[in-house]
Amino acid sequence: MTDASQTDASPAAPPAASVEPAAAAKPADALYLVDGSGFIFRAFHAIPPLTRSDGTPVNAVMGFTNMLMKLLADHHAEAVAVIFDSKRLTFRNDFYPDYKAHRPEPPEELKPQFGIIREAVEAFCVPSIELEGFEADDLIATYARLAREQGRPVTIVSSDKDLMQLVGDGVGMLDPMKNKTIGVEEVFEKFGVTPDKVVDVQALAGDPIDNVPGVPGIGVKTAAQLIGEYGDLEALLERAGEIKQPKRRQALIDNAELARVSKRLVKLDDHVEVPTPLEDLKVREPDHEKLLGFLRQQGFRSIITRVENEIRADGRLVDGASAPQPTASTGEAATGEAPALSPTANPRAQFDGKGSYELVQTAEALDRWIAAAYEAGTLAVDTETDSLTACSCKLVGISMAVEQGAACYIPVGHVGPDGAKAEGSLDLVPSDAPKQLPVDEVVAKLKPLLEDPTVLKIGHNLKFDIQVFGSHGIRLAPIDDTMLLSYVLETGLHGHGMDELAKLHCGYTPITYDQVTGTGKSRVTFDRVALDKATEYAAEDADVTLRLHHALKPRLVPERMITLYETIERPLIPVVADMEAEGILVDRAVLSDLSRDLGARLAELETEVHRLAGHPFNVGSPKQLGEVLFAEMGLAGGKKGKTGAYSTDSATLEPLAEQGHDIVQKVLDWRQLAKLKSTYTDSLQQQIDQKTGRVHTSFALAITGTGRLSSTDPNLQNIPIRTEEGRKIRRAFIAKPGHVLLSVDYSQIELRLVAEMAGIEALKLAFREGIDIHAMTASQVFGVPLDQMTGEIRRKAKAINFGIIYGISGFGLGRQLGISAGEANAFIKTYLERFSELAAFMDRTKEFCRRNGYVTTLFGRRCHIQGIAEKNPARRQFAERQAINAPIQGTAADIIKRAMIRIPPALADAGLKGRMLLQVHDELVLEVPEAEAAKTADLVRQTMEAAASLGVPLVAEAGTGHSWAEAH
DNA sequence: CATTTCACG
DNA sequence: GACGTACGTGAAATGA
Numbered sequence: 001m002t003d004a005s006q007t008d009a010s011p012a013a014p015p016a017a018s019v020e021p022a023a024a025a026k027p028a029d030a031l032y033l034v035d036g037s038g039f040i041f042r043a044f045h046a047i048p049p050l051t052r053s054d055g056t057p058v059n060a061v062m063g064f065t066n067m068l069m070k071l072l073a074d075h076h077a078e079a080v081a082v083i084f085d086s087k088r089l090t091f092r093n094d095f096y097p098d099y100k101a102h103r104p105e106p107p108e109e110l111k112p113q114f115g116i117i118r119e120a121v122e123a124f125c126v127p128s129i130e131l132e133g134f135e136a137d138d139l140i141a142t143y144a145r146l147a148r149e150q151g152r153p154v155t156i157v158s159s160d161k162d163l164m165q166l167v168g169d170g171v172g173m174l175d176p177m178k179n180k181t182i183g184v185e186e187v188f189e190k191f192g193v194t195p196d197k198v199v200d201v202q203a204l205a206g207d208p209i210d211n212v213p214g215v216p217g218i219g220v221k222t223a224a225q226l227i228g229e230y231g232d233l234e235a236l237l238e239r240a241g242e243i244k245q246p247k248r249r250q251a252l253i254d255n256a257e258l259a260r261v262s263k264r265l266v267k268l269d270d271h272v273e274v275p276t277p278l279e280d281l282k283v284r285e286p287d288h289e290k291l292l293g294f295l296r297q298q299g300f301r302s303i304i305t306r307v308e309n310e311i312r313a314d315g316r317l318v319d320g321a322s323a324p325q326p327t328a329s330t331g332e333a334a335t336g337e338a339p340a341l342s343p344t345a346n347p348r349a350q351f352d353g354k355g356s357y358e359l360v361q362t363a364e365a366l367d368r369w370i371a372a373a374y375e376a377g378t379l380a381v382d383t384e385t386d387s388l389t390a391c392s393c394k395l396v397g398i399s400m401a402v403e404q405g406a407a408c409y410i411p412v413g414h415v416g417p418d419g420a421k422a423e424g425s426l427d428l429v430p431s432d433a434p435k436q437l438p439v440d441e442v443v444a445k446l447k448p449l450l451e452d453p454t455v456l457k458i459g460h461n462l463k464f465d466i467q468v469f470g471s472h473g474i475r476l477a478p479i480d481d482t483m484l485l486s487y488v489l490e491t492g493l494h495g496h497g498m499d500e501l502a503k504l505h506c507g508y509t510p511i512t513y514d515q516v517t518g519t520g521k522s523r524v525t526f527d528r529v530a531l532d533k534a535t536e537y538a539a540e541d542a543d544v545t546l547r548l549h550h551a552l553k554p555r556l557v558p559e560r561m562i563t564l565y566e567t568i569e570r571p572l573i574p575v576v577a578d579m580e581a582e583g584i585l586v587d588r589a590v591l592s593d594l595s596r597d598l599g600a601r602l603a604e605l606e607t608e609v610h611r612l613a614g615h616p617f618n619v620g621s622p623k624q625l626g627e628v629l630f631a632e633m634g635l636a637g638g639k640k641g642k643t644g645a646y647s648t649d650s651a652t653l654e655p656l657a658e659q660g661h662d663i664v665q666k667v668l669d670w671r672q673l674a675k676l677k678s679t680y681t682d683s684l685q686q687q688i689d690q691k692t693g694r695v696h697t698s699f700a701l702a703i704t705g706t707g708r709l710s711s712t713d714p715n716l717q718n719i720p721i722r723t724e725e726g727r728k729i730r731r732a733f734i735a736k737p738g739h740v741l742l743s744v745d746y747s748q749i750e751l752r753l754v755a756e757m758a759g760i761e762a763l764k765l766a767f768r769e770g771i772d773i774h775a776m777t778a779s780q781v782f783g784v785p786l787d788q789m790t791g792e793i794r795r796k797a798k799a800i801n802f803g804i805i806y807g808i809s810g811f812g813l814g815r816q817l818g819i820s821a822g823e824a825n826a827f828i829k830t831y832l833e834r835f836s837e838l839a840a841f842m843d844r845t846k847e848f849c850r851r852n853g854y855v856t857t858l859f860g861r862r863c864h865i866q867g868i869a870e871k872n873p874a875r876r877q878f879a880e881r882q883a884i885n886a887p888i889q890g891t892a893a894d895i896i897k898r899a900m901i902r903i904p905p906a907l908a909d910a911g912l913k914g915r916m917l918l919q920v921h922d923e924l925v926l927e928v929p930e931a932e933a934a935k936t937a938d939l940v941r942q943t944m945e946a947a948a949s950l951g952v953p954l955v956a957e958a959g960t961g962h963s964w965a966e967a968h
Numbered sequence: 969c970a971t972t973t974c975a976c977g
Numbered sequence: 978g979a980c981g982t983a984c985g986t987g988a989a990a991t992g993a
Contacts, residue, residue, distance in 0.1 A: 618991080621991055650974075711976095712987065717977075809981095878982075882985090886985090
């Protein structure tokens, strides 16, 4: 890598290997340069208002102090300087007076904190530097250069993009709040060029915040592209005439000087006359009393506790190597971040995330944590594995948190950098492999705790961990799942991943998995992550989970969600975990035969389509297809959408095919087969698990806005059935020898629920009488007697019935039926007159939603609907349709979940060996011994029908067969 | 990485 | 009468 300060003309290329001076093991002479000014502003905005007892705001001081302590502890930093901006005017204003001219005054609450922060730096005995006429960035650039000349690694503690030009060649950056290192790779991500080209990009793109002009009309993206192409700014400006885009060319020619000035503004001066020699940038041992006095003055109780513990621990201050172990049995050192400040403090935001997490490598330490967990009666657990597919992954480590801030990580499956394993007796471990307890010993010791009925185990998405523990013979119980707590409380308001919830409830961004393992091709599996890094990440996850539990669990009772959670969501976890682990047998030969057949037919269709078009093109490209069909061949059909592309979906193409356009029919056929091949016959073969020979989907429990499950990797809830061709794929889903597949599905459950929830007497009666419901509505709406019913009329009534479930609109129904919106509206009007309770139900539901922001299912599930009070009618009506649909779809989801929970014990009680494999919203698929098929079918059917007792009967129908195609 | 299309209930 | 339409999902391919 070239020196960052040079600007040679090598083309911008992705960085080969990023230099990571901020990595764990560091030479003692590593230099840390803290961008003090930058950090003050970030701390101020990231941390909610806090005031000390005299009313002085101190949120930025608190954030700054935490950051500084973390830096000193985590990195064993010995050479550190905090660098501040001095007065406003700098040498840059000499040649560009407007530089940073529009910077607003700092907020009033921040002003008094500047001075206190300098006191804080002094109290920690860390050198602080500033120099009139120069920005902190210039001093940082200069010190970085000086240190590099002595071969010392440099870490710049900042996330300011203006400093990114310094990265590379032993200089790295560290964002202390996001806990992210910024190396060459990250700079490349941000600017699209290597660090030595950053100034050129900035010169072109400008920066409105600092009032750097740049070239108008050019942003970072374009700038990076240009610099990548021309090498550097000067070369670009000289050859600007060659640029093809006329506007861009002119802008560059007109503003060449402006770009040059901009470059001078953004280029840091690394030859400043420094006020303090490099050698003096050293952390000295602080005066403990002075430091504690300062902290007391600010009222930072939790920090004081930490500092006192550290002093007591070894007489030395802030040394990560001897950070206090959480003596959790007394609970003393594990005081999280109890708010010690005035009531303006937001207690939810007190979490700074940085407990002193312990790496557990000895039996003694493990015993101590197990004892602490027993004492607490509650623990958060999280497993780390080498892949995210629960069924076939290796256990790499376990983290536990017993109190806020008191968490540990127990590695059991880490390998050395060269892949050296460290299993078996510790004495035999090769020196370069990480030290860790044998997995069997850890499992044996944890099993009683994790199965103890008096100790609550908390996790986030425990369905995963249950499977991991299950494969080691541990049945995790009793449990609470923070993902599902959040889901029952706030479905529809936001997602329920841990990072999102941590930000929401703790105001904190945990280290991400990607940060630990890397991304893209440099990604490593978790078993290759260094132990200290793994500990930081994994223990933090457990800690955060525990904190989320504290934030969410107490809300269940007052918000009336405890029953839904305890009777439906929580009991479903192990049930679904078992289904995923079981998997379904898929016959690879059936799929590959289909693939071959489809491939041949696709090739034929493709040449046909090309022939009819007169030239070859990509049939799979909607863009090219639209051009061929509508522009070249002049078929009727217009543009649509904001992208301006022709619409070519089947709704558009089908009418054209019916008009006899051969090419369109062939395209539709091609589309269907291509879909079947790529999505199903090809990719499903890849999803067959090596070890089990079966396909293990993952059912998401907290994704949908209505309470339904969803299925991924692969999605087994959308296996084709509607067309004969697609249905063949179901022949590949089979039962193991001596078994059959049993499929049981609810008959018209959603329409039954409409009748029930809206209280439509005529519909309820019809369901009780077992009448053909679509024929019945047809006779009501169209006045045709049942004995004169035609298929066509029944089809229309069926479409209306579906429309009701979706929150009907004349336009939508009309399009579905191929009639005008006016005609459709007339049908709807008649329908609502015949079933008058329905209109009242829809109005009532919308009104409830407007008032409360959510709607509810029969079992009390809340679905929050966004946009119900929107002014924009389109968006509001969308929300209204959701509001009408959600209680229906959601209640159906509740009901099948209740059935799923009851089925495994019912089977066990009856001595039946059948296993549930799949759920497809209103259908359950089981694998049962052939001899038990009839008995099991009855039992499952009855359990499903009895899962809710309503004013309308629930009806379930069962089918069995060797394959899913036969069973359904 | 967003858009388009289409598979299911 | 506005505004753009049925509700809920996930995956593959294209192309910027």
